[in-house]
Amino acid sequence: MMFTTIDWENAINIRRSARSFEMRPVEESKLELLQSFADKMEIPFDHDVKIRMFKANMDKKLYTVFASPPDGMAFLANTDTCSVAAVGFVGELLILYATSLGLATCWYGHYALSELERIMPHLGKYAEQPMPKWGYGKGETDGERAVCITPLGYWQKEGVRFFDRVTETFISYKRKPVGALLENGMTEESLPAELLYAFDLARKAPSAANSQHWRFGVSDDFKTITITMPVGYKHMKWEHPNVDLGICACHFWLGLRLKGIDCKVSLSEDQGRAVWKFEV
Ligand SMILES: Cc1cc2nc3c(=O)[nH]c(=O)nc-3n(C[C@H](O)[C@H](O)[C@H](O)COP(=O)(O)O)c2cc1C
Structure with missing residues (x-):
């Protein structure tokens, strides 16, 4: 499979959490590559992680500290200990693959849940229950949740705020x-x-x-x-x-x-x- 054609070591070394994005969409061809990687990737253990791409509004509602680029990706699973751990494994393969395609990402747990549900309905009957403000909640829930999400796009270096620059450096x-x-x-x-x-x-x-x-x-x-x-x-x-x-x-x-x-x-x-x- 694609495993050997990707420079994983380089992807690990160059990946950084980006918190400032150019407001342009990811090319369709790259989104298709990501989707096909998600469909075909070999994971060395059983898991129930699902990958969903979404389109976001270019404002600060979803990530709150920075404006969302047009594209994003969500990692959904049940929320027991092992399923949540599997999200980390599977999600990171996708994040690194996105990095190898030249895309900037940021693992994000404290996304605004109501905004995610609006742009990517996924809660089903649980949408009627009171919603936590950040992320899917604190403990184990009934059914699947978006455990984490990531923006997908292009890092805008000039836009990095002083705070973020300090965070990134130190x-x-x-x-x-x-x-x-x-x-x-x-x-x-x-x-x-x-x-x-x-x-x-x-x-x-x-x-x-x-x-x-x-x-x-x-x-x-x-x-x-x-x-x-x-x-x-x-x-x-x-x-x-x-x-x-x-x-x-x-x-x-x-x-x-x-x-x-x-x-x-x-x-x-x-x-x-x-x-x-x-x-x-
Ligand atoms: C599971 C997970 C959840 C995260 N959630 C957030 C978040 O809600 N907000 C945020 O600004 N950064 C979030 N981050 C990014 C981390 O702050 C960042 O990965 C860490 O500081 C290391 O920096 P680096 O990714 O640039 O190497 C998250 C990272 C991980 C792995």
């Missing part, structure tokens, strides 16, 4: 080193080169508020790797940290594939958090 780009994320006394130096490479891509994953709450577990024989977060981890502002674990797992999986390493991927819930397991 918060966004910063990532923890692999060594700080390894559990049980494992060190970077002791890792086989291929694993270190995959962890290096994993640590570069985006996370809400750049919290990087993922932690890496490696068995003594280097054959089993887990990606999860500390039990009881909570973030003040972001209610769905399992999404971010899925994004990180996606980068790790891409890293293994780029090194030609086959692995079995499984996703389960343990003590309220998603646990990604890779057996190589």
Whole structure:
């Protein structure tokens, strides 16, 4: 499939959250490529994530801090721990593919739900219930929701506000080193080169508020790797940290594939958090 024709490592290294867009639509040909990628992509585990493209109004209603470009993409799924984590994995593949097409994106959890429902009806009978203002809600819901969305378009660099420039320079780009994320006394130096490479891509994953709450577990024989977060981890502002674990797992999986390493991927819930397991 298209896997080998895409420079995933480059996409990971150049992707940034864009919060200022040119007000022009994405070319139809690129939207078709995205849709066909979404239809055909191989995901190494069972999941129920659905991708929907939408057209947005060019005002600040949807993202509130910046004006929406004409195009966007939503990641829908059930909202149990594993489904939400799968959104991170599947959604990040699409975000990286969009990046490789020259498109700017921004993972967005705190979109305005009523505006999304207006431009992309998806709530069905739940639309009659009281709606949260930002995102789909705090806990598990009945039925599918748009777990996160992203604008799709072209980054307008001149339009970046001072605040965003500061955020981009001092918060966004910063990532923890692999060594700080390894559990049980494992060190970077002791890792086989291929694993270190995959962890290096994993640590570069985006996370809400750049919290990087993922932690890496490696068995003594280097054959089993887990990606999860500390039990009881909570973030003040972001209610769905399992999404971010899925994004990180996606980068790790891409890293293994780029090194030609086959692995079995499984996703389960343990003590309220998603646990990604890779057996190589
Ligand atoms: C799951 C998820 C949800 C996010 N939600 C928002 C959001 O609601 N608003 C926002 O401005 N940025 C949001 N972000 C973007 C993060 O702030 C950004 O990814 C992080 O600061 C790292 O910066 P980078 O993406 O430029 O590498 C979200 C990111 C992720 C992964």
